[in-house]
Amino acid sequence: MTTEQPGNPMPVGVTRSKYSNRVVLKTILERSDGGLALVGVRVVIGGWVKASKEVTKESLPPPPPPSLPQQKTDDGIGETEPKDSSCMEILQSRIPFLRSIMKGLGCHGNYKLRENSKPLITTPLPPLPLPLPPQPQPPSSSSIAFLRVSDGSCVASLQVVVDSSIVPLSQLLHIGTSILVEGLLGQPSVEGKHVIELKAEKILYIGTVEHDKYPLSMKKLPFERSRDYSQFRPRTTTVASVTRISSALTLATHIFFQHQGFLHMHAPVITTTDCEGFTEKFQVTTLLGKVDKTEKPVMETEGVSLEVIKSAAKEKTMLVEELQRSGSNKEALAAALIDLRKTNELASQFEAREKSKPETSLKAVKLNFSEDFFSCQTYLTVSGRLHLESYACALGNVYSVGPRFRADCAGNVAERSVIEIEMAFSQLEDAMSCADDFFKFLCKWVLDNCPKDMKFVSKRIDKTCMDQLQSLISGKVEKISYAEAVDVLGKVEDKKFEIELKWGSALTAEHLSYLVEVIHKKPVMIYNYPKEVKPFYARLNDDGKTVAAFDLVVPKARTLISGSQNEERLDMLSSRIKELGLPREQYEWYLDLRRHGTVEHSGFSLGLDQMILFTTGLSDARDVIPFPRSYAQADN
């Protein structure tokens, strides 16, 4: 479907996307010359309008491009593109690295992947049935549109210049409009921060926007509010960067562990085994679907209001918390608190009304789980580590990347990507050493492979986040025992903690913050916790009081990694299960691993969402998880 045009120059490094009829913008905009060598080249590009401006031809030379105050933007938190001069600074993109993988693997043959040296960047038009409406006469005073178009491949966007003689500009100007456009790359008509722009010759496709209904059209839509529009969030520069960083972290995880000889396994999501005695369980069942369809849940017809109120209350709680954290705006906080109280009162009234209806009583539930698909009660897994142990106790070292399920205290996030590992013939210090290496590897990978995204989040969200990663790579993670932590914190005189720390109790966020941010000023690994604060499977130390478990804590009191050497002794494990009153029959399969060929083993888990928060400086996990409220999509 495509042919090369021999008259064109053949710059290296610009490629047509192999499976679509366009050039990926990253290959233009992240060149070390900012794209200068591509002047005069004809390309097809596709993407979404992020900002736009229309000027009449009479007023040419055009005013400064739309990054100036006049611009419209689809990112509510006052986004501006990083200066294009920084394009000159990019010496590295992911592509050379990946090409080297392929070469290293000798991957040739007839399914050859795209070559960066492939010169094809022109695409003759296929005879597509275009969705363009019949084009009216251009207005008598012809004009020009300056569009900033992004295709999600990189932070930067390309300036596309469209003359009103090609297409009615009103179709193009709204933020969020998609276009597929063919044109010539050239130097900008006016000097500015852009190195290159595309002069449109043909518009191949337009996907319009119902302007007044498009949520990202709203002026100054707060970033938090964009959470209500999960389906469009990746169009904001921040969530796009988060997605690219998250994707890089996922690849880095596989590279790291496979390089170390770990085998990837899929730990099951549906399980009967409760790993941590977590209180609110997500149960899985097919029984409810068999209930007579006419018996609709009572709230479905009349209870929408309660749901809306509850959701509002949650959001308002978050707002209050944020205001409390920042501590900058006392008046706003006071107003938010009053607002929250009112909302909560309203919710209580509604709930009381609902509860007075006897037919909604939960006592009515009596299910026969033997008729369930699973023939018993099943849950969504909180942690896959027990299942990983089964594989480690056969195959040595294994890892898993998958969703795990638990609610945060605000009842917000139910599922998150978690990386879990387990290693046979290893002890606590091995797991700590592996966790340390893995953590640093991730930090370095993001700096090396997402330099533009890191620059963007540094500028937008947290100025310190790049330095933080950099210092981690070259520095050391501090390792202290729980006892040392208690000792050190007990001697602190310049601060009074809300909860006084006693040996045996969990360290609160306040304690952790002080340890990490004030005392050590770097991430801290705390090990040998009292057995009471760790899961039953952590190996009991010889003191009979502590277990061989550890946490890696980073600034903002975030526990990034939790790990342990697990109890390999059948008698010890049995008595821990008894001590904690866990349902022993659920763990018989797990105890079997100790009955038959047990080994010393250890492992850990890392929450990908927490790692992204740490990397980007964002503070709310809902901003780094796609569709955190997908279950409530229908209500948007």
Added chain:
Amino acid sequence: MTTEQPGNPMPVGVTRSKYSNRVVLKTILERSDGGLALVGVRVVIGGWVKASKEVTKESLPPPPPPSLPQQKTDDGIGETEPKDSSCMEILQSRIPFLRSIMKGLGCHGNYKLRENSKPLITTPLPPLPLPLPPQPQPPSSSSIAFLRVSDGSCVASLQVVVDSSIVPLSQLLHIGTSILVEGLLGQPSVEGKHVIELKAEKILYIGTVEHDKYPLSMKKLPFERSRDYSQFRPRTTTVASVTRISSALTLATHIFFQHQGFLHMHAPVITTTDCEGFTEKFQVTTLLGKVDKTEKPVMETEGVSLEVIKSAAKEKTMLVEELQRSGSNKEALAAALIDLRKTNELASQFEAREKSKPETSLKAVKLNFSEDFFSCQTYLTVSGRLHLESYACALGNVYSVGPRFRADCAGNVAERSVIEIEMAFSQLEDAMSCADDFFKFLCKWVLDNCPKDMKFVSKRIDKTCMDQLQSLISGKVEKISYAEAVDVLGKVEDKKFEIELKWGSALTAEHLSYLVEVIHKKPVMIYNYPKEVKPFYARLNDDGKTVAAFDLVVPKARTLISGSQNEERLDMLSSRIKELGLPREQYEWYLDLRRHGTVEHSGFSLGLDQMILFTTGLSDARDVIPFPRSYAQADN
């Protein structure tokens, strides 16, 4: 904890596992010389006994090593190791490839990964508290144990020779025993198929086996029966190979798509949006946990028998199906059919008895979902493609690897790993082309990176599977439209199909088998299906009857990949949703993607379990999914 012993030779390529005190067996056994250059080297290795034999010293030179008929084995389907001579043929392992990735990335610094050239292969003993019982006097007639030890890193196992003067051999001989052992590598004392063996000097750890209770001790445990012991299955050579192949396929997936510029995203598992109108849904709820704990499900106390019978019936059904497929043993099939009928009758009787109890009626269920964690009814996702579209319509090309949930017709497999992709600005043929490339890439990757495992499964399970992969890489996938398929099958004269094929109906397994195995003798991609047999979101073709959807079908009528160009036109999509009577309010967020900046886009999904079955020649998905019955673990 370790020091180098300068007197030792320093063979290249043998490494101590970075996070445990042992040498990984793969680095010894998969050397091109089979390990010969390592003679005289002291190592620590750890693993599980797969076969053993004890001989008295008087009878030395010892009889042939335990791979001969006398051996005990833990793999019920008559496993024998591949001949060690093949070690000489291995020129490639995954490690050089991964090292090249790291170099390409400039990954140095203080978290440096292990270097293959690292000469350390000796490990002085740490003063471990060993779980060895007080060692009794060796028997007067001293003897020697020959153990085959596997650590899961490769198909081959290492022969370890232990003298009874070191440890009472009875502790070591049982299959499944774990040992950590230090010794000297040397040439085997008697000529045989082994190139190298380990002469034990110190036993550092033993994890014994309760022999009579260890399921894999059972002589000739059928491979199918081992499904009941998920926790030990990875110790069988077959499941270990499947795991290594699965792990390689996962890495290959990330490499392929990241190389093509795709971003990985985590598509949500909990969703309100029903993607395909699948009838039996897995519902997620926190409400049941709030039910009064004293109201136990009725079956929990007295209904175990029904559950057991049902489970037996399922297994017997599988057996019948397998016998029917193979068609080799008519008598066995007849017996199995009678057995199955009896079991089903028994199950019916039990069920009838249960149903007569009014208190188990499902009518009693009336839940208030507004009190649920999610404030509405939620399900486990069947497919993430709708959610991927949201990201593709912002970021271009995205992919996801994660669990998806549906029951197969036998009610067996609920969750499986699925790879899904979505590409903006692309059409049906782009998705087909990407699916073709991806499929071939996976085939080549497995051949290149798992040569020993592929050799093993070829020998054990399906002799044709390596040739099949090889021919695919160099050959072409056949592409035919549904109409052509119907046409071709309609002209078949040498076979009468059970269900006559008419335009508009789905192709049955019988039709697909004939197309793939008889007519084309290779995988076939079928496209442009009637709209009735494909999901609502597939793009309607101009004929108004077919949609731009495709399937990649491989031998045994397995649909490996399903894909489509998805409907980007708001009006068409709306009328399809209406036509099919789907709950429109669930899809408003999805329709939004067409309202605001819609683009042509396409994608597909590949079931990892199906790909592993295709690769290995196995026929039951329960053998390639870890813990397919994890929910019923407690019953084992």
